[in-house]
Every structure is written in structure tokens, then in C-alpha cells.
Amino acid sequence: MNKILGKTYFSERVVKLEVEAPLIAKARRPGNFVIVRVGERGERVPLTIAGADTRRGSITLVVQVVGASSRKLCALEVGDHVTDLVGPLGKPTRVERVGTVLACGGGVGIAPLLPIAGAFKEAGNRVVSVIAARTREFIILEEEIRACSDEVIVMTDDGSYGNKGVITTGMEAVIVRERVELAVTIGPAIMMKFAAALTRRHAIPTIASLNALMVDGTGMCGACRVTVGGKTRFTCVDGPEFDAHEVDFDEMLARLDGLRDEERNKDITSV
Amino acid sequence: MEITSDRNEAWRKALRVAFPAKDRLAIERVTMPEVPPAERVKSQRVEVNKGVTPAMAQREARRCMDCVTPACMEGCPVGVDIPGFVKEIERGEFTRAAAVLKRASALPAVCGRVCPQEKQCEERCFLVQKLKKEAVAIGYLERFAADHERETGDAPLPESLPANGIRVAVVGSGPSGLSCAGDLAKAGFDVTVFEALHEIGGVLKYGIPEFRLPNRVVDAEIDQLRRLGVRFVTNYIVGMTGTLDDLRADGFRCFYISSGAGLPRFMNIPGENSNGILSANEYLTRVNLMGAGSVEADTPVYRGRHVVVVGGGNTAMDSARTARRLGAERVMIVYRRGEEEMPARVEEVKHAREEGCEFITLTNPMAYLADERRRVKQVIVQRMTLGEADESGRRTPVAVEGSEYALDTDMVIVAVGVSPNPIIPRSVPGLAVSRRGTIEVDPESMQTSVPDLYAGGDIVRGGATVILAMGDGRRAAQHICRRFSGT
Ligand SMILES: Cc1cc2nc3c(=O)[nH]c(=O)nc-3n(C[C@H](O)[C@H](O)[C@H](O)COP(=O)(O)OP(=O)(O)OC[C@H]3O[C@@H](n4cnc5c(N)ncnc54)[C@H](O)[C@@H]3O)c2cc1C
Numbered sequence: 001m002n003k004i005l006g007k008t009y010f011s012e013r014v015v016k017l018e019v020e021a022p023l024i025a026k027a028r029r030p031g032n033f034v035i036v037r038v039g040e041r042g043e044r045v046p047l048t049i050a051g052a053d054t055r056r057g058s059i060t061l062v063v064q065v066v067g068a069s070s071r072k073l074c075a076l077e078v079g080d081h082v083t084d085l086v087g088p089l090g091k092p093t094r095v096e097r098v099g100t101v102l103a104c105g106g107g108v109g110i111a112p113l114l115p116i117a118g119a120f121k122e123a124g125n126r127v128v129s130v131i132a133a134r135t136r137e138f139i140i141l142e143e144e145i146r147a148c149s150d151e152v153i154v155m156t157d158d159g160s161y162g163n164k165g166v167i168t169t170g171m172e173a174v175i176v177r178e179r180v181e182l183a184v185t186i187g188p189a190i191m192m193k194f195a196a197a198l199t200r201r202h203a204i205p206t207i208a209s210l211n212a213l214m215v216d217g218t219g220m221c222g223a224c225r226v227t228v229g230g231k232t233r234f235t236c237v238d239g240p241e242f243d244a245h246e247v248d249f250d251e252m253l254a255r256l257d258g259l260r261d262e263e264r265n266k267d268i269t270s271v
Numbered sequence: 272m273e274i275t276s277d278r279n280e281a282w283r284k285a286l287r288v289a290f291p292a293k294d295r296l297a298i299e300r301v302t303m304p305e306v307p308p309a310e311r312v313k314s315q316r317v318e319v320n321k322g323v324t325p326a327m328a329q330r331e332a333r334r335c336m337d338c339v340t341p342a343c344m345e346g347c348p349v350g351v352d353i354p355g356f357v358k359e360i361e362r363g364e365f366t367r368a369a370a371v372l373k374r375a376s377a378l379p380a381v382c383g384r385v386c387p388q389e390k391q392c393e394e395r396c397f398l399v400q401k402l403k404k405e406a407v408a409i410g411y412l413e414r415f416a417a418d419h420e421r422e423t424g425d426a427p428l429p430e431s432l433p434a435n436g437i438r439v440a441v442v443g444s445g446p447s448g449l450s451c452a453g454d455l456a457k458a459g460f461d462v463t464v465f466e467a468l469h470e471i472g473g474v475l476k477y478g479i480p481e482f483r484l485p486n487r488v489v490d491a492e493i494d495q496l497r498r499l500g501v502r503f504v505t506n507y508i509v510g511m512t513g514t515l516d517d518l519r520a521d522g523f524r525c526f527y528i529s530s531g532a533g534l535p536r537f538m539n540i541p542g543e544n545s546n547g548i549l550s551a552n553e554y555l556t557r558v559n560l561m562g563a564g565s566v567e568a569d570t571p572v573y574r575g576r577h578v579v580v581v582g583g584g585n586t587a588m589d590s591a592r593t594a595r596r597l598g599a600e601r602v603m604i605v606y607r608r609g610e611e612e613m614p615a616r617v618e619e620v621k622h623a624r625e626e627g628c629e630f631i632t633l634t635n636p637m638a639y640l641a642d643e644r645r646r647v648k649q650v651i652v653q654r655m656t657l658g659e660a661d662e663s664g665r666r667t668p669v670a671v672e673g674s675e676y677a678l679d680t681d682m683v684i685v686a687v688g689v690s691p692n693p694i695i696p697r698s699v700p701g702l703a704v705s706r707r708g709t710i711e712v713d714p715e716s717m718q719t720s721v722p723d724l725y726a727g728g729d730i731v732r733g734g735a736t737v738i739l740a741m742g743d744g745r746r747a748a749q750h751i752c753r754r755f756s757g758t
């Protein structure tokens with residue numbers, strides 16, 4: 001049981017939670033994630049760690065309400081507890097000094113991008129961040145991203161804030177203008193697919209942090225498998241970050257959708 | 272209670288005299304009462320085997336000849352005093368029978384249900400070897416004695432030595448870790464078990480379904496350990512949440528690694544990542560640990576109408592039978608060798624068949640075809656024949672050219688084995704690991720190349736059995752006791 005220490009609404013459907021987890025706060029590195037479970041019948045849900053405070057012994061998670069489990073989590077108030085929290089999971093980001101890093105985050109993907117962008121900045125890189133969302137209310141953590149970037153480009157699909165257009169428009173503006181050594185992309189799978197296609201054309205090495213479906217998060221089930229460079233890998237233990245140019249995003253998109261029908265039909269038969 | 276079970280004790284002699292061999296041999300082997308197939312496939316949780324009654328148990332115990340050199344014991348990986356406990360049952364001393372069992376086995380209620388008795392103790396039984404009769408039902412009797420003790424509440428809390436204040440960490444809460452923790456607690460150690468998942472029990476909880484091993488049987492063992500003072504920390508992945516060095520700094524002076532063989536293998540054939548194809552571990556974890564399939568659970572699971580299960584072990588049988596319980600109309604178990612070669616317990620094969628699972632043996636998947644939404648729709652299989660025996664003595668399957676055909680399916684469960692969980696081997700510097708990824712140990716002491724680290728169970732053996740995992744835990748505990756004796 002881990003206590004909720006803080007709760008901030010970024011918008012009606014996007015919530016930042018500060019959760020007590022002293023050991024994870026100490027052990028985590030940028031790129032790591034946790035698995036959270038709410039309620040005795042709850043599902044195990046992976047969430048990338050958006051930040052940590054070792055002094056307060058807490059980590060921050062940013063959650064967007066998309067289904068039953070995220071709704072349960074977002075309904076928790078300060079003083080409530082999550083039933084289970086385990087981590088840090090996955091391999092941390094390999095942070096090196098490479099020159100200019102294009103840090104790209106879409107929607108709630110902006111939250112886990114934050115510690116990674118921060119780490120690249122700290123390692124002495126020039127960091128240009130492109131953050132994108134459907135509409136203004138989903139652009140989150142802009143101030144924090146600004147604090148660890150040399151430049152920030154904001155994109156919204158509907159033009160309600162920043163520049164109008166998708167994330168790749170913002171990325172391309174940077175790529176044609178200056179030399180980029182590395183791109184990092186976190187967000188919806190479809191966004192990462194297009195971001196990867198763009199950087200491949202420009203031959204820019206790119207990391208994608210994948211949000212596969214998971215159960216245990218420790219390599220035990222294979223629910224999280226993805227094809228990378230023609231080989232099957234487990235996102236939870238081999239990733240979550242992979243070479244974006246090698247990831248089979250079409251397969252990944254299909255797998256993310258695979259259980260959707262089952263969720264809807266769940267109450268039809270039961271044991 | 273100090274239990275001795277000497278064959279020459281007066282009561283044992285008297286029992287032997289009271290019933291002549293001829294009368295004993297005339298008794299037929301007991302039949303396990305079972306829930307009928309049509310009824311049991313409606314529930315994931317109703318145990319199929321109902322257990323024998325005291326009268327049935329005593330009658331079955333009478334079939335045992337109390338041999339001078341009991342060969343059955345040589346078949347038991349942990350050397351349970353089999354005639355000793357069977358004869359206690361014969362004379363109606365059920366609690367004593369359980370005590371005899373517990374001298375060698377930490378988890379008799381579990382082992383009585385899941386051990387492959389037909390390949391171990393029962394295979395060596397005098398009745399089988401010399402008289403070509405059916406073996407004494409040692410597994411049923413083991414389960415009977417252990418259940419009786421638990422259900423009557425007669426189990427005395429084992430006596431413990433005074434606390435010695437030495438902290439030991441057990442990594443992983445499967446059968447291996449639980450038995451090591453129990454023995455160490457009894458010896459006075461301050462034991463903490465760290466478990467990565469949110470539940471204690473390892474495969475006993477997330478893998479083996481309740482229709483074969485009810486959770487309450489496992490929970491009773493865990494409660495007993497709690498009463499002995501063992502602490503359990505869930506949601507703690509050693510090597511990730513904290514390192515061994517962190518734990519050393521917290522005062523842990525010794526470790527037992529029993530992290531299991533968690534990593535499911537796939538066959539790496541075309542189309543294997545299509546939707547609706549999952550490992551047995553994923554399927555069983557969703558259903559057994561997460562409750563998927565029940566209305567209240569948040570965790571979803573694929574439902575197939577025509578389910579293919581690949582493999583011939585216990586995991587394959589458990590998956591197939593679970594699929595039947597979740598409503599599959601047709602369940603096909605595809606195995607590359609013959610039924611004779613199946614590693615599953617014979618009882619599981621029998622139960623699976625009774626529940627309507629089909630066996631497609633000497634057949635191996637080659638590729639999967641999916642529909643436009645990438646959901647699996649067909650598996651292309653190939654017929655096999657058995658060739659030469661390999662080094663393990665099993666005959667190697669050889670593909671029959673041109674024998675390919677397709678099976679229609681909407682869900683496939685892959686149960687072709689597991690590899691050791693890599694988290695610990697990866698995170699401990701200097702730990703000797705084999706090519707297969709198992710941790711190397713001294714087989715006598717279970718000590719690894721890192722002096723304060725012991726290991727056992729599936730992380731050392733690869734996918735093995737509950738009884739071997741349990742035996743390793745006890746052996747390691749003995750050596751840990753010896754290591755600290757005099758301090
Ligand atoms: C479906 C299925 C059916 C089976 N049926 C039978 C049967 O009928 N008879 C039989 O004898 N055997 C059977 N087996 C095999 C048997 O269950 C195993 O051999 C046995 O459970 C191994 O015990 P263990 O304690 O070594 O590991 P496990 O039971 O695998 O337990 C390991 C535990 O360690 C935890 N862990 C892993 N890494 C870490 C870490 N870094 N930190 C903390 N915790 C960690 C895991 O989460 C897990 O809970 C079956 C296995 C399966 C999967």
C-alpha cells in the first residue's frame with residue numbers, strides 16, 4: 001500500500017499523482033516505469049515514472065483517464081492508497097553526450113519525457129523539445145520541459161495552442177534547420193510510428209519508449225512482446241526503449257488493440 | 272511431538288501380523304472421488320479431486336506391504352519415509368502420519384496434489400515392480416494426511432529454536448523459497464521473504480489453477496510461516512527495487528535465491544506475435560492471479576472458441592483445461608512427440624481428456640496465419656515421427672516432409688517451456704551462471720559462487736518440479752544453519 005501525497009489536475013482527464021515510494025524514488029533512473037494496481041480486483045497497469053523526490057520519498061506519475069483502471073487511479077485522493085506499486089522496472093535510458101537531442105513527447109508521453117530530457121540536458125547536450133497534443137488542455141508540464149530544454153516547440157492538432165499541426169511538423173522544422181544527433185520519442189504508438197518514419201528519412205538515430213500491454217512487468221508472461229529488428233523482445237525487461245527504426249509499429253498497434261473486444265464483452269460469460 | 276517410525280516398533284510388527292499379505296493384495300487400488308467433467312468445467316475454482324475419506328485411506332494404506340527395503344522411497348526426490356506415514360494412516364494415526372511426512376517435505380498438501388507420483392514413488396512400488404499390480408496410491412494418501420491435519424486444526428506449530436537475531440533474505444516466494452524460509456525460521460533465524468508480485472506463492476498461485484491446487488491449501492502454509500515469524504515483503508524485486516548490497520547494508524547476512532524460471536519460451540515461427548497468441552504464463556496469470564474471466568475483475572483475457580494449446584507438459588494441460596472452463600468449444604492440444612512421451616502427470620492428461628480436450632500428437636506448429644485485424648485464424652502444422660533417442664533418452668521428433676495442414680483456431684496458448692528469470696543473474700556481479708542462464712551451485716550445499724548467496728529451485732534447475740524446488744530450499748536451509756552454528 002502506497003499513500004498518495006499529492007494530486008494535481010492538469011486537465012479534467014489528466015492527473016499528476018505524487019505517490020509515496022521511498023525505495024523506488026531512490027532506485028529509479030530516467031526511462032524506468034512502475035506497475036500500479038488499485039483495488040483487490042484491479043488490473044496491473046504500467047506507468048512511466050515522471051519524476052522522483054528522494055527527500056520526500058516519492059515518485060510522480062501522470063495519468064490520463066482512458067479506461068476503467070486509469071479512472072480508478074485518478075479517483076484516488078490525497079491520503080488514499082494504491083493497493084500495489086512495484087518498480088522501478090525496465091532498463092533506464094542510456095544517457096550520453098551526443099550533441100543535439102530532439103526530445104519529442106505526445107500527450108501524456110510528455111510526462112515520462114521530462115526526466116529523460118532533463119538527463120540529456122544534464123549530460124551536456126543541447127536539448128530541443130517538441131511537445132504535442134490534440135488540443136490545448138492536453139499540453140502538460142510545459143514549464144518543466146522548458147526548464148530543461150534549450151528550446152521548446154509546442155504543437156496542437158487543432159491549433160488551439162502553440163503551432164497548428166502534428167508532432168512531425170515541429171520535428172521537421174528543427175531537422176531541416178540544424179544538425180540533430182539523436183531523437184527520443186514517447187507518446188501514442190501511432191505518433192511514434194510517424195516520428196520514427198521521419199527521422200529514418202533523415203538518418204537520425206531514434207529511441208522510442210514503448211507502452212506495450214503488460215501483466216507482470218518482470219519478463220514472466222510475454223504479453224508485452226514486440227518485434228524489433230525482426231526479433232521478438234519483451235518490452236518490460238528488454239526495453240521499454242528500443243531503436244525506433246527497428247520497431248514493427250503496425251504489429252504493436254494491433255497488439256494494443258487486441259484485447260479491446262474482450263474488455264467490452266467481459267460480462268457476457270463468467271467463471 | 273517427536274515422531275519415530277521404525278519398522279521394528281511393536282505396533283508396526285503387530286499391523287503386519289494382523290493382515291496377511293494375501294488379504295492385502297486382494298484389495299483394489301482406491302479410486303479418487305472426482306467432480307464429474309460436465310460439472311467441473313463450469314468452474315475454475317472447484318477442485319476436481321475431492322480427496323479420499325478416512326475409511327478409504329485406511330483401506331488403501333493396508334495395500335502397502337511395509338517392505339523391508341522400501342523401493343518407493345528411492346523414487347522420492349526428498350526421501351519421504353513412505354511406509355512410515357502410510358502405516359500411521361493404516362492404524363488411524365492421521366496427525367502422526369502428517370508429522371512423518373513433514374520431516375522430509377515442507378509442503379505435503381501441495382506435493383500430494385502435484386507431484387508426478389507415477390514417475391517417482393509409485394513407479395517403484397513393490398506392487399508394480401514385482402506383482403504387476405497397481406501401485407499403492409501414495410500421492411492420495413499424502414494429500415489425505417496433510418489435509419486431515421490442516422482441516423482438523425491438529426497441526427501443532429512446529430517448535431522453534433530461540434531467536435538468533437541473524438537476518439536472512441529469501442528471494443521469491445514459490446515452493447523453494449517457502450520451504451527454505453520455514454526451516455530457517457524454525458532454526459531461530461530472522462527471515463524475510465521478498466516477492467516481486469503482489470501475491471505470495473510463486474507458481475503455486477499464478478500458474479497452477481485452483482481446480483488442481485486450491486489457494487487455501489497454499490495460504491495455510493503461508494499462514495503457518497507467518498506464525499513462525501517469517502516476514503513477507505511483496506512488490507519488491509530484488510535487483511531492481513533494491514540490490515543485494517542494499518539488503519546487506521540493512522543487515523541481511525545471507526540470501527537464498529529462489530526466483531524461479533519465469534521467462535516463457537516461444538517457438539520463433541512466423542506470425543507468432545499475432546493477436547490471440549499468448550504464452551501459458553500470460554494466460555494462467557491473467558486467470559489465476561488476476562481473476563480474469565470473472566465479472567468483477569478488471570483484467571481482461573482472450574476468449575477463444577477453437578483453442579490450440581502447444582505443448583505436452585502440466586502447463587499445457589492446465590491451459591487447455593482453463594480454456595474449456597472459460598467457454599472454449601474445442602480445445603486441441605498439439606504436441607510434437609507421442610502421448611507416451613508427454614511430460615505432464617498422467618492424471619492431468621486423463622482429466623484433460625475427460626473434459627473434452629483433443630490430443631493432436633506427433634504434430635508441430637510451423638506458422639500462424641492471421642485475419643485482417645491480425646487476430647490468429649489458422650495454425651499450419653506438420654506431422655512428426657520419432658527418430659533416435661537424444662542424450663536425455665527421449666526420442667527426437669523428426670518432421671515428415673509434405674505433411675503440412677492447417678487447423679482453424681482463434682486463440683493459441685504456447686506452453687513449450689520456460690527459461691530462468693534473468694533479473695537476479697543480471698544484477699549480481701560475480702555470480703556464476705550457466706549457458707542456459709541458470710545459477711550454478713554446489714549441489715551439496717546449494718551455495719553459489721558468491722559466498723553469502725545460496726540458490727535453488729527452478730532458477731538452478733530450469734523448469735523442474737515442486738518437490739525438487741522444495742528439497743533444494745530445505746538443503747540450503749540446513750547449510751545456512753551449519754554456516755552460522757557457533758555464532
Ligand atoms: C502451469 C504450471 C504447472 C505446473 N505443474 C506442476 C505440477 O503439477 N507438478 C510439479 O511438480 N511441478 C509443476 N510445475 C513446476 C513447478 O511449479 C515449479 O518447478 C516450481 O514452482 C518451482 O519453484 P520455485 O520456488 O523455484 O519457483 P517459482 O514457483 O517460480 O517462484 C519464484 C518466485 O520468485 C519471484 N521472483 C522472481 N524474481 C524475483 C526477484 N528478483 N525478486 C523477488 N522475487 C522474484 C517470482 O515472482 C515467483 O513468485 C508447474 C509449473 C507451471 C508454470
Ligand code: FES
Pocket residue numbers: 213214215216217218219220221222223224225234235236237
Ligand atoms: S509484462 Fe509480462 S513479460 Fe513483460
